[in-house]
Amino acid sequence: MPIYNPPIRDLQFVLHDVLKLSQSDLPGHDDLDPEFTEAILEAAGKLSSEVLAPLNLPGDQQGCMLENGVVRTPDGFGKAFEAVKEGGWTALDCDPEYGGQGMPYTMGVATGEMFVSANMAFNMYQGLTHGAYSAIHAHGTDDQKQTYLPKMVSCDWTGTMNLTEPHCGTDLGMLRTKAEPQDDGSYLITGQKIFISAGDHDLAENVIHLVLAKAPGGGEGTKGISLFIVPKFLVNEDGSLGERNGVSVGALEHKMGIHANATCVMNYDGAKGWLLGDLHKGMRAMFTMMNEARIGVGLQGYAGAVPAYQNAVAYAKDRLQGRSVTGAKNPSGPADPLIVHPDIRRSLMDQKSFLEGARALSLWGAHLIDRSHLGNDADAEGLISLMTPVIKGFLTDKGFEATVLAQQVFGGHGYVEEWGMSQFVRDARITMIYEGANGVQALDLVGRKLAQDGGKHVMAFFAMIKTFCKDNAQNEAIATDFIAPLKAASKDLQTAAMFFMERGMKNPNDALSGSYDFMHLFGHVTLGFMWARMAVAAQSGLDTGTGDADFLKTKLATGRYYMKRQLPMTATHLARIQSGAETVMELDQEAF
């Protein structure tokens, strides 16, 4: 059975030494001192490692079952879901008006990392609910909020997002699901949706579907789309559950991974639905969910790789194979542990330096969202809007790579399902696909976000890096190892952005042919920035003698690895970008 150790100390380091959470002037943040957050993280960690993690491998092997139209989750999921609810974890960062605890989103992400690491498929039942909660919270009427939110905050009812249809995913303008207005103000929804995560299950009394559909009069394409609330069971005036609505599970998908999450074909046969937000403005409302979901998937991307790394480390320390090239390190044993071998170290350091950087990025992103929402900070909102596709695309691509690296440490044992390493890889693979495949994230970044508000946000990003570098230029312990490579990498990113501006006007394909590399280039620069910030914090701790010196020294060494061995990727991405569209677009379709 794979292990999972909640990374409390590292989460605390990012929250307090780097982000300085409790020193923020945002509402409610002054309570969040290190002792308080540690207590929260410890409790979430305990639940994750003791209750959720042990269900991960069995959940993968058992999967979900569709029996007489009802989805059954794997053994133990029901009890674990109750434990999560009872602990109040589903309500952590929700609005107190509807039963939430009102903590910042940053804390939701910090605890969420551990829930995802422990059991990604399980956590999705709650995660989708949170997205639906946010959409209703932002766009619902008072009545809708009163009806749905308290039950969704507690996860007595769970939520879903219904976008994809068999013939369209990214291009939602083509969707065919219809909404017919009724005299009572409701709509009848008819159509088929596919790939609906947590579409049905036995963990909750009701499932609240948010469904994109076309109501009459909206015109062609995405303009005609509206968003509807379609509950599995209709809700009576008094809040009790009424009759079954006209929505049913057509089939369960057989997937590469996340077997324990029910991915459903949902059939809407004149199901009763209610408009959420404005008519024909469903895409806007849906994007409230999508943006949150994308940050959440970025979180999944690296969080899923955390236990993979931990198990690889444990195996590398335990498995005796070969001798160190510099002399036996375990002379009394039949061989040395794998971890003495440089190439095993290279793999573990690639994982470790990515995962810790990703954790910082994810929490920084969450903190930007808090600044945007709680502090009405428009700059923070612009920055996180720019960063969202980077967080989603880069963290999931590299997170998947990290699981593959971790699996590789096990040799043949990594390929056998009983060790659990295959599951980490198979589960991680979906994060690159759903909530907008990573190519779509790259398109969003280069085609939309770069030029948003006149390019203001990307310029603010560069200014922020520049200021940081200037502020720390005299910090001798940091300047050579961190500031210099960050500057160089940031220059590559600026050069790429300039290339897009100059060439993209004339030939948009010149920009879009480099969009994927740009997303990765941006990701590396951002992780380099995170590492430089962590290095400043760690060095400061060492200089002042506060904190665990071993931990801080390890942090600095891990950061140096990232700067030396990962950041040089920016040069290759830039070279690919600068080659433009010519070789990408040259061939006729028939030549492929």
Added chain:
Amino acid sequence: MPIYNPPIRDLQFVLHDVLKLSQSDLPGHDDLDPEFTEAILEAAGKLSSEVLAPLNLPGDQQGCMLENGVVRTPDGFGKAFEAVKEGGWTALDCDPEYGGQGMPYTMGVATGEMFVSANMAFNMYQGLTHGAYSAIHAHGTDDQKQTYLPKMVSCDWTGTMNLTEPHCGTDLGMLRTKAEPQDDGSYLITGQKIFISAGDHDLAENVIHLVLAKAPGGGEGTKGISLFIVPKFLVNEDGSLGERNGVSVGALEHKMGIHANATCVMNYDGAKGWLLGDLHKGMRAMFTMMNEARIGVGLQGYAGAVPAYQNAVAYAKDRLQGRSVTGAKNPSGPADPLIVHPDIRRSLMDQKSFLEGARALSLWGAHLIDRSHLGNDADAEGLISLMTPVIKGFLTDKGFEATVLAQQVFGGHGYVEEWGMSQFVRDARITMIYEGANGVQALDLVGRKLAQDGGKHVMAFFAMIKTFCKDNAQNEAIATDFIAPLKAASKDLQTAAMFFMERGMKNPNDALSGSYDFMHLFGHVTLGFMWARMAVAAQSGLDTGTGDADFLKTKLATGRYYMKRQLPMTATHLARIQSGAETVMELDQEAF
């Protein structure tokens, strides 16, 4: 159901336009004119696409079953295996003295690519047999050859390699399986072997296991190891099958992929075995199999990605989603096909430019083996010895990446098993692990092969590239796009090799920390070399008006893509290598 189109034209291009197979002075090669090889490839392609490929997805879903100690292969495998045998495909490049057709190994690889692409798990039953055939052919007594080879050439009997034990894989010096000498010259073999591919099944009358074990008097470590022939059924004097030997299947592994190949735990309980080759020199004999197997796994690495690419292309042409940024390309339809989008192109070109380069490398490698074996060419032998870890490690890593790219083109549909894209990824994953995990290949390359024979072979490799560049420096159509980037990449490789020589003496960890990057750097340079050779051949065809102009122009465009968008990776690999061991080895074990 996934499609598979045998790439006959491309195989022919490499065999004749690039390698100029029939112009070689090697024995038997003058028969191999383009018409003859086309007939062979067409026949193998037909069998692959019509018989083997349709069994691939069902074979994955059904898998193998262990029933009362007997392994059952999936439905249809038995009949298909008979078709492969009847076609003489198992005998293609085997010695005519034992019923083989005596064709060069290059033709075995050219046809083998298609068999692997069509059904990797199925092809392994034959592939392992070929490896065992080679070991017995090279090291067996006349009597052993007469007894086993004819039946193995026809695949009436299949073969296996038994190396790994529960506690050791790479480090075979620790193995515990014992061989006790008997008065009749045989040995009794006792121990447990794991991960035995094709260890048992219902496709053949007998299974001939080649088993590494320790016989008395050999000393510690690998020096004490010998190789034994252990048939499942003992063979009578007259060649008929006798009683069941003391070897049995303990269990079938549940794996991430290649479900249709039986991966067995094999228990040897005093099974009768016969020494193959010299006593206590089993590692040498086993390496005859291993080297061939590594080239074969490199072949699997890219061949498995060929159908993944083909299906991604078909989907990208068929699936309508979004509009081209430069104006609708399918104005009468509801949307444009995916293939109009630059980022989809980027993905397909990454796949295509890798796969065609890999095909050339694989066939060139096979041709080096033919030159070594049939032509007693020591230089060719040295070169293929150097290249073997590159072919195995680089082609499997990049082949796996290619399957992931192909899967991604399908969006959510790629994650659902019924489309078959998940299987391509899951199957490809094993190639990075077995026959020596890729980290072990990198160690072999840097720790052993680079310095072999005083570094003679790597110097010969550089000299070959240099001569090629000089010879084509005046070829205007080629010089800028191909020769210049090849030179630059080759310089990166030389700089890295020099770094290892200078630093590796003092601190071997400086070399080994960069071994994995060096393997990839080497792979990129070699593929760049392959592309430059293909470009010269294609340009020559265009200049002389021979060959299909569209095909040759596509070849050149695809090559330019590789040079512009893949080869720049060498700079990043070099930067990683030059950072040395410091950040790799700095942390204490406890800090991970």
